Amino acid sequence: xxxxxxxxxxxxxxxxxRIMLECSQTKGHDRMYWYRQDPGLGxxxxxxxxxxxxxxxxxxxxxxxxxxxAQAKFSLSLESAIPNQTALYFCATSxxxxxxxxxxxxxxxRLTVL
Amino acid sequence: QKEVEQxxxxxxxxxxxxxxxxxxxxDRGSQSFFWYRQYSGKSPELIMSIYSNGDKEDGRFxxxxxxxxxxxxxxxxxxxxxxxxxxLCAVEVGAGGTSxxxxxxGQGTILTVHP
Numbered sequence: 001x002x003x004x005x006x007x008x009x010x011x012x013x014x015x016x017x018r019i020m021l022e023c024s025q026t027k028g029h030d031r032m033y034w035y036r037q038d039p040g041l042g043x044x045x046x047x048x049x050x051x052x053x054x055x056x057x058x059x060x061x062x063x064x065x066x067x068x069x070a071q072a073k074f075s076l077s078l079e080s081a082i083p084n085q086t087a088l089y090f091c092a093t094s095x096x097x098x099x100x101x102x103x104x105x106x107x108x109x110r111l112t113v114l
Numbered sequence: 115q116k117e118v119e120q121x122x123x124x125x126x127x128x129x130x131x132x133x134x135x136x137x138x139x140x141d142r143g144s145q146s147f148f149w150y151r152q153y154s155g156k157s158p159e160l161i162m163s164i165y166s167n168g169d170k171e172d173g174r175f176x177x178x179x180x181x182x183x184x185x186x187x188x189x190x191x192x193x194x195x196x197x198x199x200x201x202l203c204a205v206e207v208g209a210g211g212t213s214x215x216x217x218x219x220g221q222g223t224i225l226t227v228h229p
Binding site for chain 1: 118148156157158159160163202204215216217218219220221222
């Protein structure tokens with residue numbers, strides 16, 4: 001969905017490096033999410049934000065941090081990357097329209113940590 | 115027990131057949147249920163959502179929800195090779211009509227429709 005963009009799309013880095021993944025959206029949604037996807041494990045929530053001043057940990061936040069710079073921007077950082085953080089990372093947005101939380105996903109960032 | 119569990123795949127059906135994908139969830143407070151389709155290397159896209167017990171139909175897709183049994187399914191009629199993808203079940207927990215705003219995903223079921 002072109003309304004949610006992620007940069008970079010692919011990244012190879014080395015153990016111990018700091019890396020930032022960025023997400024931008026033009027949907028005007030308040031809620032933003034970061035997930036990682038590993039084969040056979042589905043999508044797991046890392047962090048989520050319901051507005052600029054609200055940041056919450058998901059089920060697997062250790063080793064990650066986030067920044068909500070604006071309503072439209074939500075960045076995920078790996079302070080010191082390790083190989084088991086190699087995964088496909090997705091950003092998503094939602095606006096709780098009609099009382100339900102339909103989420104829309106960005107194209108993903110494939111991260112490899114050597 | 116995993117919070118959201120899908121039938122293990124991969125599932126293979128012939129073209130034109132009905133594909134049946136199943137999902138169970140553990141939290142009785144779950145309020146909203148979603149099916150996403152994910153093609154290889156692509157992002158998940160929403161194909162169905164269901165909130166009340168019963169069936170909901172949209173074209174060749176039918177979602178079925180049974181809250182008493184904590185079970186949600188997706189039927190794909192007249193399956194086509196273009197339906198070959200991973201299907202993800204997602205469940206939103208809430209209470210008293212209020213959403214907690216988070217989805218929990220199952221591990222996904224790989225569907226292959228062969229000509």
